[in-house]
Amino acid sequence: MTTARLDHLVTSGTFSLDGGTWDVDNNVWIIGDDAEALVIDAAHDADAIAAAVGDRRLVGIVCTHAHDDHVDAAPALAARTGAPILLHPADRPLWDLTHPGRAPDADLADGRTVRVAGVELTVLHTPGHSPGAVCLHAPALGAVFSGDTLFQGGPGATGRSFSDFPTIIDSIRGRLLTLPPETVVHTGHGDDTTVGAEAPHLEEWIARGH
Structure with a gap:
């Protein structure tokens, strides 16, 4: 039984x-x-993020991908806490658009585990929204943190540079919809969903093509 909580x-x-x-x-x-x-x-x-962390030791700042709205506060938070920034290396070109000259501190790789407060999170490389997009699966929490790969109602956007619709569909099909259906999907924007709620709609998304 973990004592970890989710804020x-x-x-x-x-x-x-x-x-x-x-x-x-x-x-x-x-x-x-x-x-x-x-x-x-x-x-x-x-x-605001530092205030929510409070006086706890921040063990890491994980980036699900490097679009600027997900990483713009990362260097400032790292500077004040000493925590390392972790990013999949395939998203380094996107990162460099926002933070040129300030490299992430460590690479995320598929299958890597990150631990905090007795919880193990497994990195799932889920390209498509961006080349280095990742999700983090935390079985102890019954949850996956999906970034912008999967939302309530469908996949993340793929209409801009560095993104690809067939790739995100493959990532969702192979890496997320194979998780237990009761797994809660904590998304990068908007409301939570579950794997079981989204799985029946895969073919609809493919038919829509976006």
Whole structure:
């Protein structure tokens, strides 16, 4: 039985790519206990995220992918906490658009495990929304943190640079819909869903082609 808890923040800012900018609200997930914590996607507001972490030791800042709305606060949060930033290396070109000259501290790789407060999270490389997109599966929490790979109602967007629709479908089919159906999907934007709620709709998404 884990003593870990899940804290959830919603932060607001913008997402920019391919010459466009959009207002967005992002989910920031913090897994931890009273002693230590892990942040998934340091979006927009390092002060708010640091306040939620409090005086706990921050063991890492995991980036599900490197779109600027998911990583814009990561260096500032790392600077004030000493926590390493972890990113899949295939997303380094996107990262460098936002933070040139400041490399992530460690690479995420498929199958790698990250531990915090007795919880083990397994990295699932799920390209499509971006080349280095990852999800984090935490069986002890009955959850997967999907970033922008899977939302309530379908896959993440693939209409911009560095993204590909057939690839995201393959990632969802092979890596996420194979998880237990009761697995809660904590997404990068919007409401939670479950694997079981989304799985029946795969063919509809393919037919829509987006």
